Amino acid sequence: MKIFNLLKKFSVIFLAITLIGCGLGEESSSEVEKPSPEIQESSKDLNILATTPMLGEYVQQVAGDVLDVQILMPYSVNPHMFDPSPQDVKKISEADLVFHVGIKYESTALRKLIENTVTNEQVLIEIGSRINPIEFKDEHDDHDGHDDHDDEGKHDDHDDEGKHDDHDDEGKHDDHDGHDDHDGHDHGTFDPHFWFDIDRVVLAINEIKKELIKIDPENRSSYESSANSYIQELKTLDEEITSLIESIPSNNRKIVTTHESLGYLEVKYGINVLSTIIPSYTTEDGTTPKGLVSVIETIKENQIKTIFLESESPTKAAEVIADETGAILVSGLWVETLKENQSYIDFMKTNIGIIVDYLQ
Numbered sequence: 001m002k003i004f005n006l007l008k009k010f011s012v013i014f015l016a017i018t019l020i021g022c023g024l025g026e027e028s029s030s031e032v033e034k035p036s037p038e039i040q041e042s043s044k045d046l047n048i049l050a051t052t053p054m055l056g057e058y059v060q061q062v063a064g065d066v067l068d069v070q071i072l073m074p075y076s077v078n079p080h081m082f083d084p085s086p087q088d089v090k091k092i093s094e095a096d097l098v099f100h101v102g103i104k105y106e107s108t109a110l111r112k113l114i115e116n117t118v119t120n121e122q123v124l125i126e127i128g129s130r131i132n133p134i135e136f137k138d139e140h141d142d143h144d145g146h147d148d149h150d151d152e153g154k155h156d157d158h159d160d161e162g163k164h165d166d167h168d169d170e171g172k173h174d175d176h177d178g179h180d181d182h183d184g185h186d187h188g189t190f191d192p193h194f195w196f197d198i199d200r201v202v203l204a205i206n207e208i209k210k211e212l213i214k215i216d217p218e219n220r221s222s223y224e225s226s227a228n229s230y231i232q233e234l235k236t237l238d239e240e241i242t243s244l245i246e247s248i249p250s251n252n253r254k255i256v257t258t259h260e261s262l263g264y265l266e267v268k269y270g271i272n273v274l275s276t277i278i279p280s281y282t283t284e285d286g287t288t289p290k291g292l293v294s295v296i297e298t299i300k301e302n303q304i305k306t307i308f309l310e311s312e313s314p315t316k317a318a319e320v321i322a323d324e325t326g327a328i329l330v331s332g333l334w335v336e337t338l339k340e341n342q343s344y345i346d347f348m349k350t351n352i353g354i355i356v357d358y359l360q
Contacts, residue, residue, distance in 0.1 A: 043066050043067055043216050043218070044066075044067060046067060046096045046097075046215065046216060047070070047091075047094050047095045047096050047097075048063065048067050048068075048070065048095065048096060048099075049069070049070045049071075049072060049091055049092065049095040049097065049098045049099070050069055050071050050072065050098075050099040050100075051072045051073060051079070051098070051099065051100040051101065051106055051110065052071070052079050052100075052101060052106075052337060053071050053337050053338040054195055054337060054338055054344060055071075055099050055100070055101060055127065056069055056070075056099075057338065057343065057344050058099075058127075058201070058204055058208055058344070059099050059208050059212075061226060061227075061230040062208045062209050062212055062223055062226050062227045062230065063212060063226070064222055064226040065222075066219045066222050066223070067216070070091060070095075072084070072088055072091060072092070073337070075337065075338055075339055075340045075342075076337060076338075076339050076340065077337060078336050078337065079101075079105065079106055079110075079336055079337060080105075080106075080107055080336065081107055082106065082107045082110055083107070083109055084107075084109055084110050084113050088110075088113065089113065089117055092113065092114060092117045092118060093117050093118075095118075095123060096123065096215060097123055097125055097211060097212075097215060098114065098118060098123055098124050098125065099125045099127060099208065099211075100114065100125070100126055100127070100128075101127055101128045101192050102126030102127065102128040102129055102192070103126070103128040103129055103133060103190045103192045104192070105128060105192035105193075125207070125208075127204050127208070128190070128192045128194065129190075130204070130207045131194045131200040131201075131203040131204050131207070132200065132203065133190035133191060133192065133194060134190065134191050134263055134264065135189055136189055136190065136191050136260055137260070137263070191260065191263045191264065193261045193262070193263065193264055193336075194264055195347075196261075196262060196263075196264035196268065196335075196348075197264035197265070197267060197268040198234050198235075198237060198238040198268070198348075199238075199268065200264065200268075201344075202231050202234055202235075205227050205230060205231055205234075208227070209223050209227040233345065234345075237348060240349075241269065241348065241352050242269065244352055244353075244356045245269045245271065245352070247356065247360065248356060248359045248360055249359075249360070252359045252360070253270055253271050253272055253359065254271070254272040254273075254274050254302060254304065255271060255272070255273055255274065255304075255306070255308055255355065255359070256273075256274055256276070256277075256295065256299055256304050256306075256307050256308070256327075257273065257276055257277070257307070257308040257309070257333070257335075258277050258278060258308070258310040258315075259276050259277065259278035259279075259280055259310070260276050260278070260279065260280055261276075261335040262335065271355065274298050274299075274302055274304065275294065275295045275298040275299070276295075277291070277292070277295055277307075277317050277318055277321065278291075278317075279291055287317050292320065292321060295321055296321055296324050299321065299325045299327055300325060304325075304327055305327055306327060306328050306329075306330050306358045307321065307327045307328070307329050307330065308330050308333050308354070308355065309329055309330060309331045309332075309333065310333045310334070310335045310336070311331065311332060311333060311334050315331075330354065330358050332350075332354050333354060333355075334350070334351060335351070
């Protein structure tokens with residue numbers, strides 16, 4: 001009887017141990033059998049780098065949850081003036097892909113760093129040369145009649161909060177796969193600020209999608225889905241912007257601003273950029289006495305009442321022009337980069353909102 005009771009007790013203990021062991025085995029195997037996180041983890045090992053917050057958002061929108069995109073430049077920093085650090089050398093050298101605007105958009109220091117650090121040109125993806133960039137107008141030439149901006153290749157953009165006179169000024173101053181010749185583009189003669197033309201942003205999104213699929217084909221469907229979803233958002237934004245600008249009387253659709261940054265806004269939406277204080281695509285360049293006189297004459301001849309200032313650019317010359325012409329200085333435009341926690345769609349909505357408010 002005692003032996004029977006002992007056997008019975010041992011059987012119960014053995015059964016409990018067996019059940020516990022089975023439970024642990026099931027839990028363990030359920031973790032191993034998740035294929036999609038495994039694919040995502042291997043993808044997340046890829047080092048994807050974008051030079052600017054704007055470009056970083058485009059890449060992240062396409063990457064979705066599959067990839068984590070690093071952004072080289074801090075928010076609210078003028079990319080023309082960015083001074084890279086030693087840590088940036090490591091980020092660039094370890095990147096599997098480096099998305100940059102190119103066509104001489106990034107600061108000279110960063111361009112030289114990239115040139116000296118990246119030995120495999122397949123790693124570099126120059127978006128600016130792939131979106132059918134427009135040429136810069138000559139210094140203040142014909143700045144009052146740019147009807148012939150051929151509208152080849154249009155695209156979409158995004159939104160932002162905030163407006164008017166002192167629209168937060170916190171950020172002042174202070175590819176590739178074989179595209180060696182970038183279709184003959186002479187870098188420095190093409191406008192890199194393509195984000196003001198939503199059609200061209202759509203081109204950029206498709207180029208980004210193509211490159212991510214090339215380096216990570218397993219997640220092709222995810223990249224395609226994310227890109228298509230974002231493009232639909234951009235098209236909705238485009239419709240909103242078009243409607244807002246159409247509300248401006250046609251005779252009022254002309255502006256003077258800090259530097260050559262709104263050419264795509266002119267090509268895409270018909271806002272005539274009559275003159276710029278700095279006759280260049282980069283604020284690394286300055287103005288000249290002759291240039292100031294030209295801007296003053298343009299403002300007086302066209303009875304311009306408002307000068308739109310860019311938050312990332314110096315304002316001293318604009319103040320001189322305003323004193324001479326009586327034009328009002330309107331701050332708040334952000335033309336080069338995003339602010340912290342700002343989306344591209346927010347960026348576009350804020351800028352267009354400021355312009356529309358003062359031209360109506």
